[in-house]
Amino acid sequence: MGIIVGCRRESAIAPDRLKPIARCLDQEPLLSAKDLELIRWAADYYRCPPGEAIFSALPTRLRRPVPSSQAQPKGWRLTAAGDACPLAQLARAPRQAATLTALKAQPAGIDDTSLRDQLGDCSAALKALATKGLIERCQVSAPLDRIGAQNLGIPPIGSPATSPKAWPDISPEAVPTTSPDASPDGLATSSLATNACAASPDSPTAGEPMLGPALNSEQQVAVEAVSEASGFNCFLLDGVTGSGKTEVYIRLIQRALERGQQVLVLVPEIGLTPQLAERFAQRIRAERVVLHSGLGERERETAWRRAAHGQARLVLGTRSAIFTPLPDLGLLIVDEEHDVSLKQQDGFRYSARDLAVRRAQISQCPILLGSATPSLETLRNAERGRYQHLRLRHRAGGAQAPRFLLADVRSQPLVTGLSHALLTRMTEVIEAGNQVLLFLNRRGFSPVLTCHDCGWISVCQHCDARMTLHRGHSQLVCHHCGDQRPLPVQCPYCESPDLRPLGQGTERVEDSLRQRFPGIPLARIDRDNTRRKGELERLLTAARDGAYPILLGTQMLAKGHHLPGVTLVGILDLDHGLYGSDFRATERMAQLLIQVAGRAGRAERPGTVLVQTRHPDHPLLIRLLRQGYAAFAAAALSERAEAGLPPFSFQALLRADSRTEQLALDFLRGARTLALALEPGPVEIWGPAPASMERRAGRFRAQLLLQCSQRGPLHALIDRLLPALRAQASNRKLRWSIDIDPQES
Ligand code: ADP
Ligand code: ZN
Ligand code: ZN
Helix, strand or coil, X not given: CCCCCCCCCCCCCCHHHCCCCCCCCCCCCCCCHHHHHHHHHHHHHCCCCHHHHHHHHCCHHHHCCCCHHHHCCEEEEECHHHHHCCHHHHCCCHHHHHHHHHHHHCCCCEEHHHHHHHHCCCHHHHHHXXXXXXXXXXXXXXXXXXXXXXXXXXXXXXXXXXXXXCCCCCCXXXXXXXXXXXXXXCCCHHHCCCCCECCXXXXXXXXXXXXXXXXXXXXXXXXXXXXXXXXXXXXXXXXXXXXXXXXXXXXHHHHHHHCCCEEEEECCCHHHHHHHHHHHHHHCCCCEEEECCCCCHHHHHHHHHHHHCCCCXXXXXXXXXXXXXXXXXXXXXXXXXXXXXXXXXXXXXXXXXXXXXXXXXXXXXXXXXXECXXXXXXXXXXXXXXXXXXXXXXXXXXXXXXXXXXXXXXXXXXXXXXXXXXXXXXXXXXXCCCEEEEECCCCCCECEEEECCCCCECECCCCCCXXXXXXXXXXXXXXXXXXXXECCCCCCCCCCCCEEEEXXXXXXXXXHHHHHCCCCCEEEECHHHXXXXXXXXXXXXXXXXXXXXXXXXXXXXXXXCCCCCEEEEEECCCHHHHCCCCCCHHHHHHHHHHHHHCCCCCCCCCCEEEEEECCCCCHHHHHHHHHCHHHHHHHHHHHHHHHCCCCCCEEEEEEEEECCHHHHXXXXXXXXXXXXXXXXXXXXXXXXXXXXXXXXXXXXXXXXXXXXXXXHHXXXXXXXXXXXXXXXXXXXXXXXXXXXXXXXX
8 A cells, every 4th residue: 555645747767666556545635735744844854764754644544455435435326227318318407417427427436525526516416316217326436636636736647747856845725624524434423432522411511611720820921922822933831740731731722722723732651641631621622532552543543534624623642643634733732842752762763742843833833842841952942032931930729849858878778779768758648648659660579680699690681681570470571672581490500599689679669568558558550550451540540539548650650640649759769860871861860850759749738759869969969959950951951062962962873783793883884984975074973882772682782873063964964874875785684773863872
């Protein structure tokens, strides 16, 4: 299956390599000119083949040929009587004659839309002809020329090609906006997926406003600024957790919907959709759909089509929802804009946040990037005046900001990673009837198993990583390649039975807490515990309702969830964020810390955040905890400026991996030589160097970093480098890719 994006009269490709179109599956274009413009821009910017980019933008079901009944529209064709009927018989009924003439010219039949296009409203004539038994209903495949010439605004075959580019320029005016009821796609409202929710009977009636709390003055300023914006404008909504950002989103969405526009809201993770969807449901009456990878293929297609046809007015989705066609798009919102999950990490490596900005520009509408911990890139854009910086400095509804305590755990006795200070506070909080949230970003029982006699450690055979002990399944699991092994009963090296788990993951802390706080309900929330569909939601709802005095979890628990009963947050281990190998490690650490801390004291009860660390003197950590994220970010930004790192420079990472170290490194050395020969100008070339985890899933990984203080020369070099690399004798044993604006190295 292929996708037609344009028609041309001439081609540079040899005729025997061109493939004829056997059958056209869709009776109307799946994507509008603006949708294509975005994808085309993304493919170009991220250096992804256009075909791959378009395919990734479509729901899975639309990437496959679908059963013809689904794909083919209804139409009319002649019966035998109609075929035999001379036109003269209809001399007194010119509409019927014209209709019959058109159908005689197309013995296979004509679909309804084409008939209407050709003849205008001919329903009376069709009815009369059908009554006379001259025509009948049938399924027709849409004729190619209609799809090509009219709907895409492409010059029909036979007229000179107008654009020298690989893809013709498609003018937006030529694309008709699809009206909701003209969707003969077999998706009747009755088959509406469960996630598409029209107003329920008990929601307020049309005239009744769905009011929320009265906005405070900062919220008001933000709402006014965005709603007064005309055309493309980018806003950063920089608001501490609980400051009422979501409330601002809701007001803006309501206004946009009232103006007849559609709204797209992106969140980084599926786990964040249910709570937001629920809040939208309480306040927004228009049809809403949710789009994320947890949906069934059919549900996803249905939601996508309802958005594309303008039926769904509000789309809430994860990363890939950025490509959802929205004919009336009038506002984009990216929540938690700093989150790395917004960047696709393989294949088509786009940043949904950056594409959202581009999309707003194409649609000439405002975009709002929201976060309590904006990325340094976004803050820099705000500093330069490209984005308007809107601030919500205070928690809404009178909740107080949490207080931070640093617990120096050097030479302190720890009970499975819990300090005495933390345990004492936990007891107080639980006795007072409040909730504790403990954060440990490591699932499993312990991150490594060791032999007490010879020092053997459980390393993965395929990666430069240790295998995590999972006691629930009595297994060693590699979190990087997924390899699993049964738990050994003795050391594979010296056969000693004295094997000991070293360090702790959430499973182990859970065990220890259950012993220490017998009878106190505890919920562990991590990926292992929430695999069943709906389980995460169930746990979070119960947690929010106060069912568990103790909550223990990984970053799944850290993001966005509203847990009003939590008055103490314990951060068990912050340290590997402080000295990570990636230059973004401290930024990520700060974001995670503030996000987790944001769970505390959201209601009227003030919260405390206790951070356990072995580095209580770390300057950026101290600045973060004493002066807050903005001060931290300012300091981190000036460090980046000094080092010439993003956002003060732009990067592209050429990655390669192979079974042998040599192959990947040789390829990258070759790439370096090529790049140098291409006169890189101001572009710095670093490496090749092994990736931070050199071996993963049995493959050696290395990378070459290209960096420049301006985007232009960097991208110009890549433009020249990539064809040269592709032209090199390709080696099947080597895989390579380019990552533009990489987020992780
Ligand atoms: P954020 O998205 O910034 O974390 P929310 O929008 O979830 O913040 O707001 C936090 C809490 O404060 C919610 O319970 C919300 O209903 C409430 N809230 C928001 N704005 C106001 C306001 N202006 N007055 C009173 N309560 C508010
Ligand atoms: Zn041993
Ligand atoms: Zn592994």
